[in-house]
Amino acid sequence: MPSDSFSRMDSRTSESESVNGAESFLSTSPGAASTSSRERLDSDSSDRQTRFVLPGSAGSPPKILTFDEVRDAIKNVEDMQLAHEIAINPDFRLQPYDPPESSLEKRIKSIMHDIFWDHLREQLNADPPQYDHAVALLGDIKEGFTHIISKNNQKALDRICEVLDEKVIRQQAEQGVLDFKAYSSFIIQLMAKSCAPIRDDEVNKLNEIDDVVLTFRRILEVMDLMKLDMANCLLDAARREVITHSVEYEKLKFNEFLKAYPSGFPATEAWLLRNKCIDSNERHAKAITLINAYMEFLEWNTENEYPEIMSMDLERLQELAGRALRLCCIASIVAIASSVPVIGQQTANRLGLLKQVQILLENVKDNKEIVEAIENVWLQVKSVIVSKMQEKEQTLSVDSENTLKDQILSLSNKEAPVRKLMWRRLIAYVRLVKTNKTVPPVPPGYTDLTDDLQSLASTFKRLTVYNYSVFGEHCEKILDDLSKPSTTAESQTEPTTSTNEVKTSDAST
Structure with missing residues (x-):
């Protein structure tokens, strides 16, 4: 499960030479730090606010939530129907959100994503290469790892922050030594160690992609699935507590209802x-x-x-x-x-x-x-x-x-x-x-x-x-x-x- 998955990282103490080489290169910090802020596109394909579908219950419509909203909803259950559904249905799961086919939202999202990736390719192929989008992308991936890796694995999170440090990346870009492919290798290795077993095949296939832009596009797609796994893991971990609070909450609401309807049922x-x-x-x-x-x-x-x-x-x-x-x-x-x-x-x-x-x-x-x-x-x-x-x-x-x-x-x-x-x-x-x-x-x-x-x-x-x-x-x-x-x-x-x-x-x- 995602919350336990970094035990896989902890247990794999020896890494391949290629990974050691990548980390050695990525940890260099040439030049002076740049204070410029990284640029973003509002609709970039990194989908910083990955959204999930919370299935409807008792006739209520489904809800679209971000990862943070999911975490808050589970932590502070105030929706009686949601609490009831989590308590009763062991198969209750969040689903990935994707706009309906042929919808305007779907078309706009697809167009904006294509624009982002085309622009990234243009920047990397320019002479000299430009790295504004690349730096922003790596920053979003670093942020994504905070939703995938348990906060109990502070050592792993610290290592990610160290390697994917924006200042270091921008310095490498300014010095012309930024190796985008090396970063993709490092990120894929991290994903392989932190993903749920069900995602192993999808992560392994990332190594088979030669095109660096396609690699990063697919990395973000798989990361979204890993965020979904973590969100459902949080839900499962909280189920027992939710059941306890849900019973008391429903009893409280029921007693309030009885006062309003003394004639009974x-x-x-x-x-x-x-x-x-x-x-x-x-x-x-x-x-x-x-x-x-x-x-x-x-x-x-x-x-x-x-x-x-x-x-x-x-x-x-x-x-x-x-x-x-x-x-x-x-x-x-x-x-x-x-x-x-x-x-x-x-x-x-x-x-x-x-x-x-x-x-x-x-x-x-x-x-x-x-x-x-x-x-x-x-x-x-x-x-x-x-x-x-x-x-x-x-x-x-x-x-x-x-x-x-x-x-x-x-x-x-x-x-x-x-x-x-x-x-x-x-x-x-x-x-x-x-x-x-x-x-x-x-x-x-x-x-x-x-x-x-x-x-x-x-x-x-x-x-x-x-x-x-x-x-x-x-x-x-x-x-x-x-x-x-x-x-x-x-x-x-x-x-x-x-x-x-x-x-x-x-x-x-």
């Missing part, structure tokens, strides 16, 4: 009441109620209103429900197809069929879309089975084909026996993951989908645990209030717990 109350567990152990009853309530999101009845406390995660919950539905249907289809030996007894054939079914159902979000897609799924399953049987000089009988067709087409109904069984297994697994610290083995029928099922369950757990951290006290207060006016009818209500539920003493587990 009717949809949240209805949600909890639907899943209310009756048990003599009050704490256990609350825990099971909350677990049941959170599990309801995976099979949500659209006639019910979503609880207000999940408003920021509504889209995420709907996406998780869609993922659960797809996994269940894929597992059911493959289970049915596996009754044919050429699929069930041949791992490669089974996995090949599974991938094709995944592609056919990749955009399915609800049962209506399952109904619309199931016919095409059957035709694909039939095609694969017939093809694989022909390879073995076998044929699919009419009766077997009709049985397979009926079973697969029946999966459009959530009450179909195979789909119902697979759904129970999926829900039981997600529930086990949510209520246990260790990850249980995946249930039968999901072995080939282990990664997908584990990802679904861990994401669901992360989301609901965080929600409970913020709103758990309020939910338990609602449950206390619901329990106070205990009526005769209520006391005769059957408990919602079932024999296969995992008991827990804390819904936030």
